[in-house]
Amino acid sequence: xxxxxxxxxxxxxxxxxxxxxxxxxxxxxxxxxxxxxxxxxxxxxxxxxxxxxxxxxxxxxxxxxxxxxxxxxxxxxxxxxxxxxxxxxxxxxxxxxxxxxxxxxxxxxxxxxxxxxxxxxxxxxxxxxxxxxxxxxxxxxxxxxxxxxxxxxxxxxxxxxxxxxxxxxxxxxxxxxxxxxxxxxxxxxxxxxxxxxxxxxxxxxxxxxxxxxxxxxxxxxxxxxxxxxxxxxxxxxxxxxxxxxxxxxxxxxxxxxxxxxxxxxxxxxxxxxxxxxxxxxxxxxxxxxxxxxxxx
Amino acid sequence: xxxxxxxxxxxxxxxxxxxxxxxxxxxxxxxxxxxxxxxxxxxxxxxxxxxxxxxxxxxxxxxxxxxxxxxxxxxxxxxxxxxxxxxxxxxxxxxxxxxxxxxxxxxxxxxxxxxxxxxxxxxxxxxxxxxxxxxxxxxxxxxxxxxxxxxxxxxxxxxxxxxxxxxxxxxxxxxxxxxxxxxxxxxxxxxxxxxxxxxxxxxxxxxxxxxxxxxxxxxxxxxxxxxxxxxxxxxxxxxxxxxxxxx
Numbered sequence: 387x388x389x390x391x392x393x394x395x396x397x398x399x400x401x402x403x404x405x406x407x408x409x410x411x412x413x414x415x416x417x418x419x420x421x422x423x424x425x426x427x428x429x430x431x432x433x434x435x436x437x438x439x440x441x442x443x444x445x446x447x448x449x450x451x452x453x454x455x456x457x458x459x460x461x462x463x464x465x466x467x468x469x470x471x472x473x474x475x476x477x478x479x480x481x482x483x484x485x486x487x488x489x490x491x492x493x494x495x496x497x498x499x500x501x502x503x504x505x506x507x508x509x510x511x512x513x514x515x516x517x518x519x520x521x522x523x524x525x526x527x528x529x530x531x532x533x534x535x536x537x538x539x540x541x542x543x544x545x546x547x548x549x550x551x552x553x554x555x556x557x558x559x560x561x562x563x564x565x566x567x568x569x570x571x572x573x574x575x576x577x578x579x580x581x582x583x584x585x586x587x588x589x590x591x592x593x594x595x596x597x598x599x600x601x602x603x604x605x606x607x608x609x610x611x612x613x614x615x616x617x618x619x620x621x622x623x624x625x626x627x628x629x630x631x632x633x634x635x636x637x638x639x640x641x642x643x644x645x646x647x648x649x650x651x652x653x654x655x656x657x658x659x660x661x662x663x664x665x666x667x668x669x670x671x672x673x674x675x676x677x678x679x680x681x682x
Numbered sequence: 683x684x685x686x687x688x689x690x691x692x693x694x695x696x697x698x699x700x701x702x703x704x705x706x707x708x709x710x711x712x713x714x715x716x717x718x719x720x721x722x723x724x725x726x727x728x729x730x731x732x733x734x735x736x737x738x739x740x741x742x743x744x745x746x747x748x749x750x751x752x753x754x755x756x757x758x759x760x761x762x763x764x765x766x767x768x769x770x771x772x773x774x775x776x777x778x779x780x781x782x783x784x785x786x787x788x789x790x791x792x793x794x795x796x797x798x799x800x801x802x803x804x805x806x807x808x809x810x811x812x813x814x815x816x817x818x819x820x821x822x823x824x825x826x827x828x829x830x831x832x833x834x835x836x837x838x839x840x841x842x843x844x845x846x847x848x849x850x851x852x853x854x855x856x857x858x859x860x861x862x863x864x865x866x867x868x869x870x871x872x873x874x875x876x877x878x879x880x881x882x883x884x885x886x887x888x889x890x891x892x893x894x895x896x897x898x899x900x901x902x903x904x905x906x907x908x909x910x911x912x913x914x915x916x917x918x919x920x921x922x923x924x925x926x927x928x929x
Contacts, residue, residue, distance in 0.1 A: 435772045436765060436928040452772040463769055469762030471696055478695035479763075486688035486770045526766060 387412040387534060387565050388433060393442035395428050395589075402428040404589040405442070410567050415560050417580035417597070418569040421676055425589035426569040427465065430538050434463055446534065458487035462527030463536040464520070472512030476503060476522050479511060483526055497525040502551075516543030524555070535559065537568045541575045553579050573672040577601075587676040600671050608639040608647050611660035618656050625650060636660065685771060685780035689754070693788060699753060707746045707792060708799050714739035715800035719807040729810055734884040736804045737816060740823050741882045743796030747789030747827040748851060751834025754785050755919070756844035765928055778839060778920040782832050789831020793824035815885040822901075826881050826908060833874070833912040839919030842926075871899070874911045880904035 388410035395403040403425040410416045420426050431437035433444045435451035446454065446461055454460055470479050480494045498504045501521040506514070514522065520543055527535060535556075541549050556566055556579055570576050576583070583600055585592040593600075612618045615635055622629050627642040639647055644663050651658050693700060715736045758764040771777050797820050804810070812820075834851070841847045855875050863870035870876050881904040899907075 431928065434769060436768060438925070438927055454772070457772060458770045461769075465765055469765075471692075471757060471761045471763055473698050474695045478691075482688055482691050482695065483766060483770055485691050486685060486767065488684050 387447065388536075388567060389443075389445040390429065390433065391443050391445075393429065393432055393444060394440045395425075395432060395437060396440045401589055403432070403439075406586060406589065406591050408584045408591060408594055410565065410584075411582065412565050413560075413563055414581040415556060415566045415568065415576075415579050417573070417576035417583040418567055418586075419573055419576065419583055419672060420569075420571065420586040420592075422571050424571075424586050424676075426571075426586065427538055428589075429586070430463070430465065430536055430567075430569060434461070434465075434536065436465075456487065456530070458483070458489065458532070459530035460532050461534045461536065462530060462532040463538075464523040464527045464540055465538045470511040470514075470519065470522070472510060474511055475508055476511055476514070476518075476525075477507035479522065480507075480526060480529065484529055487530055489529055493529060493531075497528045500528060501525040501555075517545060517548045520544055520548070520552075524552075533564055535564060535566045535568075537566065539569055539571070541570065541572070549575065573669050577669075585672065585675055592675050607664040608642050608644050609636055609660065609662045609664050610639060610647050610651075610658060611636040612651065612656055612658050614656050617654070618651060621650055621654055621656070622647065638664070685776055686783050689780045689784040690787075693750075693754065693784060696757070699757075703746055703750055703792075704795070707743060707796055710742050711739060711796045711799040712803045714742065715803035716806075719804045721807070729808055730813070732808055733804070733810045733812070733816060734819075736800050736808075737797070737819055737823075738882070738884050740793070740796040740800045740820070741826070743789075743793040743823065743827045744830045744878060744882070745851075745855075746796075747785075747792045747831040748834035749848060750788050750792065751785035751831040751836075752838040752844065752847045752851070753834075754781055754788070755835045755838030756842060756847055759842045760844045768928055774924050775920055778835075778916075778923050781835050781839075782916050782920075785831040785835035786828040787831075789834075790824050790828040792831075793827030796827070797823060813885075819882070819885060822905075823882055825905070826878055829908050829912040830878070833915045836912070836915030836917070836919035839923045840915065842922075872907060874908075877904050877907040877911065881908050 390409070391407050393403050393406045394401070406425070406429060418426055418430070428437060432439050433446060433451065444450070451457060451461070474482070477494060477498065480497065481491060484491060484494050495504070498507050501524050503518065503521050503525060506518060511519070511522065520540060524540065527537070540552055544552060556568065560566055560579075568576055568580070577597055580597050582594070582596050584594045609632070610618065615631070615637060619629050619631070619637055622637070622639055622642065625642075625646070627647075628640045630638045632638045644661050648658070648661055718736045718739060719732060758767055767777055768774055834847075837851065838844070838847045841850065859870060859873050859875040862873065863876070871880065880899065880901070883901075
């Protein structure tokens with residue numbers, strides 16, 4: 387579906403993307419993750435032939451984007467930089483794009499309906515909120531009813547309701563067999579919908595796996611609180627577990643299960659006020675993989 | 683064809699800019715023609731000469747055509763719509779060709795409009811019949827406006843910056859060329875402004891020497907030089923659009 391092979395892009399001395407290789411599987415939602423400045427947008431732009439790679443190749447549906455026949459009908463893209471002429475109305479913006487791609491005008495009304503923008507379509511884009519602009523961008527991407535959608539940080543500027551709406555829309559498109567590549571610097575935005583994730587950092591490939599695998603990889607931990615915290619800590623450390631003191635005096639235990647911690651405490655007559663399995667979040671796995679610092 | 687239509691739609695759906703340019707042109711042309719024809723600057727050399735003077739006012743359209751050409755390309759960069767344009771048509775040379783087509787066409791329309799305004803304005807003060815030489819000047823003005831529209835689009839693609847392209851234009855035509863003209867008289871005739879002056883030069887009136895004296899070349903050469911400039915800028919602009927990354 388999308389093939390990126392040894393893609394490198396340099397801007398002067400800065401290396402934005404460094405020998406990046408990955409593939410996007412058809413029919414799935416793939417999250418494209420990395421911290422800000424990781425090279426996500428540059429990679430997407432190279433895939434879409436907006437940026438000329440320094441070296442390496444990109445292919446969409448087996449061809450270079452430039453060689454696609456009727457690209458609007460095959461690939462829909464919303465880039466962070468998708469912007470509008472402020473004097474044009476939302477409807478006219480879409481009409482221009484439809485005209486360029488030879489798409490009938492009736493389809494403009496359909497996509498406006500789809501992104502719930504019919505009511506505001508007559509207004510000048512200059513007066514739109516960020517959320518409305520994002521919706522209009524999505525409408526533009528959906529004009530040609532493409533089989534592949536490439537979305538760069540589509541949740542930026544959306545309020546929680548908007549993010550939920552976006553998630554539902556992407557899910558429904560995916561259930562109808564569309565392939566979606568969606569970039570984000572916030573894992574939480576895509577972990578609920580992505581089947582697979584590709585993670586990059588400083589322009590380099592970090593990992594590609596299913597979302598479930600990534601979650602499993604994140605080390606699980608135990609949170610335990612006790613009035614005899616110091617004694618408990620010594621015991622757990624002696625038992626080979628890694629213990630840190632967290633905010634409020636609770637202990638964070640890695641390499642251990644709640645069962646083992648509980649048993650050890652009971653055997654030594656230590657009172658526990660709290661014992662809980664800390665659910666490992668993808669966020670932590672993500673931060674760990676990209677070398678960020680966890681907040682807990 | 684589809685791209686031409688899309689480009690035309692882009693111009694049509696940006697009404698404020700378009701209305702501003704058209705109103706500006708109409709006002710300037712009407713004012714210029716009115717003041718010339720009503721006698722403030724009325725030539726003592728008879729009606730025919732006044733008609734020539736008034737028709738020359740229509741040349742104002744050329745600068746408006748140039749600005750519209752610049753806008754047709756640079757507003758895409760300024761407002762970032764160029765991303766979506768190139769996504770829909772990744773063969774950028776086709777996009778640029780359509781933009782040059784529309785810039786030329788809108789330039790010609792502005793030229794025609796300007797001629798219409800001056801002729802209608804003149805009717806209030808002068809009764810006249812246009813001679814064939816004067817009809818030819820009208821054709822040359824429209825042709826020049828079309829060429830300068832294309833030149834503007836090429837310059838816009840080369841510089842990408844709207845303000846940059848417009849400022850460059852004004853500095854060139856109002857400062858640089860006149861200065862070069864002072865220093866190197868004949869060389870300046872071959873610069874864009876010089877070629878434009880020749881291309882839109884008024885015709886002679888019986889008994890008087892023709893206006894711009896001692897020009898280095900004739901009308902056909904002027905047309906050729908003007909075409910060369912507009913094609914040259916168009917090619918440079920297209921090459922620049924093709925090569926540069928869309929940021």
